[in-house]
Amino acid sequence: MRGVNRFTLLGKAIRIDSTTISAISSGTIRHRLPQFAPYGTFSIGNTQWLSHSLIDHLGISNPSVVRSIGGVMYSSAAAASLNQHVHPDELPRAAEFKPKEVVLYQYEACPFCNKVTAFLDYYNIPYQIVEVNPINKKEIKWSNYKKVPIVTVEGEQMVDSSDIIDKLLIKMHPDYDLNGDEEKKWRGWVDQHLVHVLSPNIYRTVPEALESFDYITTRGNFGFTERLVSKYGGAAAMYFVSKKLKKRHNITDERAALYGAAEQWVDALKGRKFLGGSDPNLADLAVFGVLRPIRHLKSGRDMIQHTRIGEWYSEMERRVGQPSRISGQS
Numbered sequence: 001m002r003g004v005n006r007f008t009l010l011g012k013a014i015r016i017d018s019t020t021i022s023a024i025s026s027g028t029i030r031h032r033l034p035q036f037a038p039y040g041t042f043s044i045g046n047t048q049w050l051s052h053s054l055i056d057h058l059g060i061s062n063p064s065v066v067r068s069i070g071g072v073m074y075s076s077a078a079a080a081s082l083n084q085h086v087h088p089d090e091l092p093r094a095a096e097f098k099p100k101e102v103v104l105y106q107y108e109a110c111p112f113c114n115k116v117t118a119f120l121d122y123y124n125i126p127y128q129i130v131e132v133n134p135i136n137k138k139e140i141k142w143s144n145y146k147k148v149p150i151v152t153v154e155g156e157q158m159v160d161s162s163d164i165i166d167k168l169l170i171k172m173h174p175d176y177d178l179n180g181d182e183e184k185k186w187r188g189w190v191d192q193h194l195v196h197v198l199s200p201n202i203y204r205t206v207p208e209a210l211e212s213f214d215y216i217t218t219r220g221n222f223g224f225t226e227r228l229v230s231k232y233g234g235a236a237a238m239y240f241v242s243k244k245l246k247k248r249h250n251i252t253d254e255r256a257a258l259y260g261a262a263e264q265w266v267d268a269l270k271g272r273k274f275l276g277g278s279d280p281n282l283a284d285l286a287v288f289g290v291l292r293p294i295r296h297l298k299s300g301r302d303m304i305q306h307t308r309i310g311e312w313y314s315e316m317e318r319r320v321g322q323p324s325r326i327s328g329q330s
């Protein structure tokens with residue numbers, strides 16, 4: 001067994017020349033390599049909706065403020081300076097799937113992006129990160145799709161976290177049955193229920209909203225002014241918007257909803273190590289992916305302390321292991 005410090009590894013992996021423009025794969029896709037790609041991401045929703053929320057609910061109408069705050073307000077995450085103990089032999093590998101270049105365009109704090117990174121890390125597929133500026137999105141100007149995550153595999157574009165994972169898995173295991181009842185049901189539960197419980201929790205109080213935005217703006221790809229405006233403006237705005245979200249999703253007590261979701265998941269395991277049995281399946285990876293960024297925020301700490309999910313979560317951390325992201329060309 002070997003101990004791997006995730007931050008130390010990333011510290012090495014993320015030093016990339018931010019001004020380097022590199023042609024990806026066939027040379028048809030050009031992108032700006034990330035300045036840094038820290039570990040742990042989380043955010044929910046889309047900016048368009050958020051912009052409407054700001055205008056509708058908060059009376060904020062200055063377009064640049066709306067864009068600036070809206071670009072990040074659903075985001076939060078936690079630093080994951082965890083010691084990982086991973087045995088190389090335990091890492092599942094994509095036997096026949098050895099793409100030369102996998103690039104993930106992401107927001108550091110996006111839950112959907114984190115689903116994808118959990119999958120790539122678990123299967124030990126090397127990938128490059130391009131951290132997208134949520135305000136001007138210049139890194140994904142080349143694409144018609146305006147959300148993240150976007151993945152390119154040797155130039156082939158894939159969008160939408162679940163579709164990306166399905167496509168990658170089928171490339172690795174062409175016979176895999178993606179319609180397995182239990183796995184499909186719980187993957188759907190992640191997108192339709194779990195992610196909606198997270199925002200009201202991470203922006204529940206003003207200190208929690210500030211904690212979340214401190215992470216988002218520190219780790220994400222922001223300019224200096226964008227960072228300041230987003231941090232305080234975003235935290236304040238999101239504190240109020242999260243109250244609206246509570247109502248929208250019929251949540252009366254944020255923590256009760258989070259703890260309830262965690263317990264629901266543990267019940268679904270029915271005493272098994274993972275939903276997939278002795279190994280994680282796609283539902284395990286999806287739940288883990290969206291929870292990973294909040295793990296070290298107050299809401300995540302509370303969740304671990306007050307529910308039974310901790311054992312499964314720790315086991316997932318061990319099995320997903322260290323990020324398989326690689327540094328780009330410099």
Ligand SMILES: N[C@@H](CCC(=O)N[C@@H](CS)C(=O)NCC(=O)O)C(=O)O
Binds near residue numbers: 046111134
């Ligand atoms: N269903 C999509 C949702 C993706 C999504 O909503 N991503 C958000 C970030 S968490 C986004 O890019 N929103 C648009 C924006 O920020 O402008 C998926 O699973 O990938």
